[in-house]
Amino acid sequence: MSHTRTLAAFLARLDYADLPPAVVARTEDLFLDWLGSALASQGAHPIPLFERYAATMGPVDGPATMLVNGRGTSAYFAALVNGASSHLVEQDDLHNSSVLHPATVVFPAVLAAAQDLGKSGAELLLAAVAGYEAGIRIGEFLGRSHYRIFHTTATVGTLAAAVAVGKLMGFDEENFINLLGTAGTQAAGLWEFLRDAADSKQLHTAKAAADGLLAAYLTRDGLTGARNILEGEQGMAAGMSSDAQPQCLSDRLGSRWALFETSFKFHASCRHTHPAADALQALMQRERLQHQQIARVVTRVHQGAIDVLGRVTVPQSVHQAKFSMGTVLGLIAVHGKAGLPEFQQLALTDPAVSEFRGKVLMQLDAEVDCAYPRRWLGRVEVHTTEGRVLHGAIDSPKGDPDNTLSRAELEDKFRRLLAFAGVLNSDQAGILIARVWGLRNALNLKGLMENIDE
Amino acid sequence: MSHTRTLAAFLARLDYADLPPAVVARTEDLFLDWLGSALASQGAHPIPLFERYAATMGPVDGPATMLVNGRGTSAYFAALVNGASSHLVEQDDLHNSSVLHPATVVFPAVLAAAQDLGKSGAELLLAAVAGYEAGIRIGEFLGRSHYRIFHTTATVGTLAAAVAVGKLMGFDEENFINLLGTAGTQAAGLWEFLRDAADSKQLHTAKAAADGLLAAYLTRDGLTGARNILEGEQGMAAGMSSDAQPQCLSDRLGSRWALFETSFKFHASCRHTHPAADALQALMQRERLQHQQIARVVTRVHQGAIDVLGRVTVPQSVHQAKFSMGTVLGLIAVHGKAGLPEFQQLALTDPAVSEFRGKVLMQLDAEVDCAYPRRWLGRVEVHTTEGRVLHGAIDSPKGDPDNTLSRAELEDKFRRLLAFAGVLNSDQAGILIARVWGLRNALNLKGLMENIDE
Structure with a gap:
């Protein structure tokens, strides 16, 4: 059995009951940390460009929320705008050995899809864990040679977002194989923009979240993809890596929770x-x-x-x-x-x-x-x-795993991010914090951002 | 001056008056050939999946037309659906030395944008020429090593579509530099799907057209991109080619019309x-x-x-x-x-x-x-x-450049494609043919597919 298939089988059978309580709690931590980053980008270039694009190309309303403006749209555009938003202030989480920022690609996609499909908080958390576990291993698989040229959060992020939405949709092993193929063949993102301080970084996370979501919706409806997009002779590793290690894809699935290895950002820099x-x-x-x-x-x-x-x-x-x-x-x-x-x-x-x-x-x-x-x-x-x-x-x-932030420190960071951006007041921040700490019990995500003015 | 900048400068200054009459006529030929391929895909898997995606994620109506169902949507989803459609029956054009199928990525994007922005037929033709000339040269630049792993029509197609829409928007040299950066960093598409006969081929052209269009709209609104995405140290050639030749990018711009080198498919076989x-x-x-x-x-x-x-x-x-x-x-x-x-x-x-x-x-x-x-x-x-x-x-x-199809043969191919697919009758086909032969004089493209039941 290929490592890709082992990973797909794991993703298919992963159940909420399998998640250690600490994993559930940490996923809520990561969600709050992500939410603060997304909200703090309000009004900052280039986020309004993405909002305008969604307004031009998307529906006038919809089940999914654009966090920076609170407006409804379809899941695709919510993933796009929130994916751009949450990477702007450079305060989102990072997984060290994969050099992947998982939150900024996984949560925009999975929140948008959960709002669209009426899924619960527990289902969202399970789906996010699947996205983290898959994305981190795929990033490790592609290795350092990949990261030298490609922005891993963009390329691998597409697959991480896709896996999260696929899990939310209850995909089986065969679905996940097709999903990885359809997401992997869209994976893009080059570091070249960095030397010009161009706006591609937010574009990358926007597109990774939105393309991953697109891959999941099309796979659900029957689109097939390459069965070996990661390891195949004309797949991602063949084209975009020279030191890929296939065994990383199936590394200790179900016993190693790679999500725990993510770092919270403390300084606002790279x-x-x-x-x-x-x-x-x-x-x-x-x-x-x-x-x-x-x-x-x-x-x-x-x-x-x-x-x-x-x-x-x-x-x-x-x-x-x-x-x-x-x-x-x-x-x-x-x-x-x-x-x-x-x-x-x-x-x-x-x-x-x-x-x-x-x-x-x-x-x-x-x-x-x-x-x-x-x-x-x-x-x-x-x-x-x-x-x-x-x-x-x-x-x-x-902020590193063995020097991590406590919930109090995360709340403080969240409040400071919102205060910096001048969005929401302290009471409103408090309401959102309470909602995130209760995520595992939320019946759905539709009202996540509603009625916070009480 | 880099070859990329030379190319951008050419694209910016290219004017409709510069186009030899034969180039204008050939672009109309290519448009008709493309339109037949797109219409002939109606109902064939996986095209309905893309239509469903557009219905789920897009607006209920809009200025741009999805050719397979005649419905209106936003430019983004029209580019997506038409990009998938026109590559399905494998009857679209091919440029030999770049191994690029230009029509299936350039025309979906440029037609959708022209309908959205109320541009004329002449503006569309000029924009399409820009897309062909840039796309073919970028494909030649990336070389055979690129094509071994990457589906050039997907990767380079993203830039070709972007350039066409940018030209439609009247971009200057600086805009084109940014546009290439934003399109190039989204360029993706791997051949791996081929060994499984998976559905990615249509996904690739759909995404190339749609992503290229997205790049142009965001660039118009102020999104910046890498200034040297093609030749830079962490750009496309660095990441996705081992035999790139920068001088191909600026090869005989304005004197060599690479668009003339495309082949029309005549037989429906390998x-x-x-x-x-x-x-x-x-x-x-x-x-x-x-x-x-x-x-x-x-x-x-x-x-x-x-x-x-x-x-x-x-x-x-x-x-x-x-x-x-x-x-x-x-x-x-x-x-x-x-x-x-x-x-x-x-x-x-x-x-x-x-x-x-x-x-x-x-x-x-x-x-x-x-x-x-x-x-x-x-x-x-x-x-x-x-x-x-x-x-x-x-x-x-x-069908090859020096044995190309006459207008009568192109009309015949168009009619036979439509008859094969069982879409439109002979009178309707005739109306569309007449509209395409009058493209250069069309005030706008909004009515291209309307009122063909007379």
């Missing part, structure tokens, strides 16, 4: 900057250093960080600043935080941050590179103006 | 059978031979024909009959035609065709093999029942 940011912050606190005392910071990083961050020298936009190691470390050093408000208000304009940025270098480090992507080690070497050389190290950046 | 079929037909007409007078036919072919056709001895399905040299020559010899109706009604059941099939052999020919794939030479040796040995030869199969 995740590749977080280990160094935490290491620098720990060192500065330990040594009681001020940013003026620092002459030079050498961050010892993995190759992936250089590939993604190496293109940005002087950031031209707030978004690009999130991919500038120097800017992120500058915010940490000068302001102690690299959250959304700091990026918006200080990243491009504060002279102290710009000055610090010029002091930061990246260097490939064999130990860090070897541990990656299982572990994201933070290693910095700080040269002080007095000539001292200090070393900072952290082994798990904040 | 293209490897066409040279021999045409050579046999020419010989039988020249010698006024009847099929009963033929004892044996030796077709002298290239190795590729033997590889692809050599497996089929007695065909078991209509689809397989299209890959049987003996069956195709039998239909030509006995019925004078090898179109869709002949395959459907006669290929498997007519005893005269079966008998003729047994008289046909294939033999490798050094001259024919050497000329391939630049030229598809047809060489047959016919042994009559009276003991004569006759030789037939054609140097360009019917």
